[in-house]
Amino acid sequence: MQKPNEPKHTVGNGGETHQQADSNSATLTTDLGTPIADNQNSLTAGARGPTLIEDFILRDKLARFDRERIPERVVHARGYSAHGYFEASEDLSAYTKADPFQKKGKKTPVFMRISTVAGSKGSPDLARDVRGFSIKFYTQAGNWDIVGNNIPVFFIQDAIKFPDLIHAVKPEPDTEIPQAQSAHDNFWDFISLTPEATHMLMWVMSDRTIPRSLRFIEGFGVHTFRLVNAKGEAHFVKFHFKPKLGLQSVLWNEAVKINGADPDFHRRDIIETLQKGELIEWDMGMQIFSEEQADKFDFDVLDPTKIVPEEVVPVKIVGRLVLDKLMDNAHAETEVVAFSPQNIIPGIDFSEDPLLQGRTFSYFDTQQHRLGSANFNNLPINAPRCPIHNFAQDGFMPLRQPVGRVNYEPNSWGGPRENPETGFQSADSKTEGSKIRIRPESFADHYSQARLFFMSQTPTEQTHMVNAMVFELSKVKTAAIRERVVSRLLNVDKGLAQQVADGLGLEKLPAPAPAAVAPHDMPVSAALSIIKNGPNSFKGRKLGIFVTEGSDAALVAGLKQAAEAEGAACAVIAPKISGVKLSDDKLHPVDEKIGGGPSVVFDAVAVLPSKAGAEALKTDGPSKDFVADAFAHCKFIAYTEDAMPLFKAVSIDGALDGGCVKLAKAEDAKGFIQACGKLRFWERESKVAKS
Numbered sequence: 001m002q003k004p005n006e007p008k009h010t011v012g013n014g015g016e017t018h019q020q021a022d023s024n025s026a027t028l029t030t031d032l033g034t035p036i037a038d039n040q041n042s043l044t045a046g047a048r049g050p051t052l053i054e055d056f057i058l059r060d061k062l063a064r065f066d067r068e069r070i071p072e073r074v075v076h077a078r079g080y081s082a083h084g085y086f087e088a089s090e091d092l093s094a095y096t097k098a099d100p101f102q103k104k105g106k107k108t109p110v111f112m113r114i115s116t117v118a119g120s121k122g123s124p125d126l127a128r129d130v131r132g133f134s135i136k137f138y139t140q141a142g143n144w145d146i147v148g149n150n151i152p153v154f155f156i157q158d159a160i161k162f163p164d165l166i167h168a169v170k171p172e173p174d175t176e177i178p179q180a181q182s183a184h185d186n187f188w189d190f191i192s193l194t195p196e197a198t199h200m201l202m203w204v205m206s207d208r209t210i211p212r213s214l215r216f217i218e219g220f221g222v223h224t225f226r227l228v229n230a231k232g233e234a235h236f237v238k239f240h241f242k243p244k245l246g247l248q249s250v251l252w253n254e255a256v257k258i259n260g261a262d263p264d265f266h267r268r269d270i271i272e273t274l275q276k277g278e279l280i281e282w283d284m285g286m287q288i289f290s291e292e293q294a295d296k297f298d299f300d301v302l303d304p305t306k307i308v309p310e311e312v313v314p315v316k317i318v319g320r321l322v323l324d325k326l327m328d329n330a331h332a333e334t335e336v337v338a339f340s341p342q343n344i345i346p347g348i349d350f351s352e353d354p355l356l357q358g359r360t361f362s363y364f365d366t367q368q369h370r371l372g373s374a375n376f377n378n379l380p381i382n383a384p385r386c387p388i389h390n391f392a393q394d395g396f397m398p399l400r401q402p403v404g405r406v407n408y409e410p411n412s413w414g415g416p417r418e419n420p421e422t423g424f425q426s427a428d429s430k431t432e433g434s435k436i437r438i439r440p441e442s443f444a445d446h447y448s449q450a451r452l453f454f455m456s457q458t459p460t461e462q463t464h465m466v467n468a469m470v471f472e473l474s475k476v477k478t479a480a481i482r483e484r485v486v487s488r489l490l491n492v493d494k495g496l497a498q499q500v501a502d503g504l505g506l507e508k509l510p511a512p513a514p515a516a517v518a519p520h521d522m523p524v525s526a527a528l529s530i531i532k533n534g535p536n537s538f539k540g541r542k543l544g545i546f547v548t549e550g551s552d553a554a555l556v557a558g559l560k561q562a563a564e565a566e567g568a569a570c571a572v573i574a575p576k577i578s579g580v581k582l583s584d585d586k587l588h589p590v591d592e593k594i595g596g597g598p599s600v601v602f603d604a605v606a607v608l609p610s611k612a613g614a615e616a617l618k619t620d621g622p623s624k625d626f627v628a629d630a631f632a633h634c635k636f637i638a639y640t641e642d643a644m645p646l647f648k649a650v651s652i653d654g655a656l657d658g659g660c661v662k663l664a665k666a667e668d669a670k671g672f673i674q675a676c677g678k679l680r681f682w683e684r685e686s687k688v689a690k691s
C-alpha cells in the first residue's frame with residue numbers, strides 16, 4: 001500500500017520518470033524561487049534531440065552542484081595518475097579524421113587518471129565504488145578527453161539527475177556519514193525510486209567495484225559518440241579499454257581487510273609496477289556501427305543505461321594504451337588535471353545522449369570553479385602540445401602572454417582565422433521538434449539489460465552479487481526501502497530477488513514493481529563476466545612467501561625464480577622484519593613482518609615454515625590469520641609438510657583441496673605458479689561458506 005509520505009509515480013515519458021508530489025508537499029523551486037514543473041528531464045529539441053542551452057533549470061542546478069566543494073572534486077576526489085601513450089594499430093581514416101587514428105604505429109602522448117567516485121580524497125582505495133577511467137590525449141589537433149568509467153553504463157539517463165544521485169550516495173548531510181559507502185538509506189532510497197538505475201545497480205553490486213588492481217579493470221567511454229571522416233560521413237562509436245593482463249577483483253571480505261592493512265593498496269600497486277620498469281597496458285577498442293544499424297536494435301543507443309552487447313557489435317581493437325611513467329608531483333598533475341567530455345577534436349563528435357549533453361557543460365564549469373580561473377587549460381598538465389592561436393586574454397593566472405595590438409577577429413591586422421578545411425565541424429545530424437521536457441519512450445526498458453548482466457555472470461559471481469545486496473540493504477534502516485528494492489529485483493530475476501529477500505529476512509516477496517516496458521530475455525554475453533575474462537597466467541600478480549627461521553632456502557629460491565619467470569612479483573613475509581636465517585644458515589632480507597603483510601594483499605601464498613617455526617606460530621594471531629584468510633579467500637596455497645601444525649591450528653588440515661599444492665623440492669615450484677594462473681580455486685568457496 002502507498003504510504004502517505006512516499007512519492008507517487010506516474011508512468012510515461014520513457015517509463016517511470018516523474019514523481020507526483022502529495023498535496024501537502026512544498027513545490028520544488030530554483031534558488032531564485034522559480035517553481036519547477038519537471039525535475040526529471042532536460043529541455044531538448046524533440047524527444048531524442050540535443051539539450052538546449054536555454055534550459056536555465058538544468059544549468060542552474062548543475063552550476064550550483066559544481067560549486068559544492070572547495071577545492072576538492074565533488075566526485076572522483078580520490079584518484080591516481082600516470083603518463084604514457086596511445087599507439088594506433090591501424091589506419092582508421094575511413095571512419096574518422098581524428099589525429100590519433102590516421103596512421104598505423106602513430107603514437108599520441110596521454111595522461112590517465114583512475115579514481116573512485118563517492119569517497120573524499122582521504123578515503124580508502126578499496127571502497128565498493130565505480131572507478132573513473134579518464135584519459136587525456138595530447139593530439140596534434142588539440143586535447144581530446146575520454147572521461148569514462150570501469151562500468152559501461154550509468155545510473156541515470158539525464159544529466160539533470162546527476163546532483164540528486166551524488167547527493168544520495170555521498171555522506172548524509174545531517175551526520176556526515178558514511179564515507180565512501182553506498183550502504184545507507186539515502187542511496188538505496190534514491191535507487192529504489194529510480195527504475196532506470198537498475199542496470200547500473202547490477203554492475204555496482206558485482207565484483208567490478210572491488211578490483212584487485214587498477215591494472216586489471218576495463219575502461220569504457222560509457223556514452224555513444226560519433227566518428228566523422230574527412231568526407232563528413234558519420235558512424236556511432238563506443239570506446240572500450242581491455243586490460244592486457246585480464247580482469248581480476250578481490251572478495252568483499254578481502255576488500256575490508258585490505259582497507260585496514262593498506263588503504264593505499266591500488267596506488268601502491270601502480271607505483272611499484274612502474275618503478276620496476278614494467279608497462280601497464282590496455283587494448284583500445286571501438287564498437288563502430290551506423291545509425292541504420294542502431295535503429296534496428298531493441299534498445300536506444302542514446303540511453304546511457306544501455307550497452308551494445310559485444311555479440312551484437314564486436315569490439316574492434318584499434319591500438320594499445322600504455323602507461324610507462326609515474327607522475328613527478330601528485331598535486332601539479334593528479335589534482336590539477338582537468339578532464340571534460342566537451343574536449344573533443346576534429347573526427348570525434350557528440351551524440352544526443354542527454355547525460356552526455358549535460359556533462360559537456362558541467363565538467364568545464366566545475367574545472368573553472370575548482371581551479372579558480374578560466375586559464376586552467378594553460379597549466380602544464382592541461383596544456384595542449386600543439387600550437388595555440390586565439391584571442392583569449394587576461395583573467396586570474398594568465399600563463400600565456402599575448403603580444404601585439406590584435407585581440408579580436410575579424411580585424412585588419414592579421415592573425416589566426418577559422419579554417420573550414422582543418423577546423424572542427426559538427427556531424428550532420430538532423431534535429432527538429434518541439435521544445436519539451438520528456439524522456440523518450442525508447443528509454444523505457446529498465447530491466448532487460450539488468451537481467452542480461454545478471455544472467456551472464458557465473459554462479460560464483462551471482463552469489464557475490466546477492467551477498468553484496470544483502471550486506472548493503474542490511475545497513476538500510478527503513479524497511480519500505482528494502483522492500484522497494486526487492487520489488488525492482490523481481491523484474492530482473494525472481495531467483496535473485498528471492499535470495500536477497502531471504503538474506504534480509506523478509507517474510508514474503510513484495511509485488512513486482514510496475515515496469516513501463518516488460519523485460520525480455522537477451523542472449524547472455526561472456527564479455528560481462530570477470531571470471532570468464534580472467535588471465536591464463538600469473539603474470540603481473542604477487543606471491544607472498546611466508547617463512548621462519550630454518551625454512552628451506554632452495555624452495556624459497558625456486559618459488560622466486562618460477563614466479564619471476566612468469567612475470568610475477570614476490571614478497572617474503574616472516575615473524576621479524578630484520579631478516580631470517582633459512583636452511584642455508586644465511587640471513588635473508590624480509591619484505592614484510594607477518595602482522596603487516598597479511599595474505600589479503602597477495603594473489604597467492606606459499607606457507608613454508610620450518611617445523612619448529614610452525615609449532616612456535618600456531619598460537620600467533622597474525623600467522624593464523626595469514627593461513628586462514630588465504631584458504632577462506634580461495635587462493636592457491638603452496639605448503640610443505642612442516643606447515644601442518646599451523647594448518648591444524650586453523651582447522652584446515654583436513655580440508656586441503658586441489659588449490660593447495662604440496663611442495664617437496666624446488667622443482668615443484670614451477671607447477672604451482674602455473675596453477676596460480678587461474679587466480680582462485682573457486683570450487684572451495686561453497687565449502688568455506690558452509691563451514
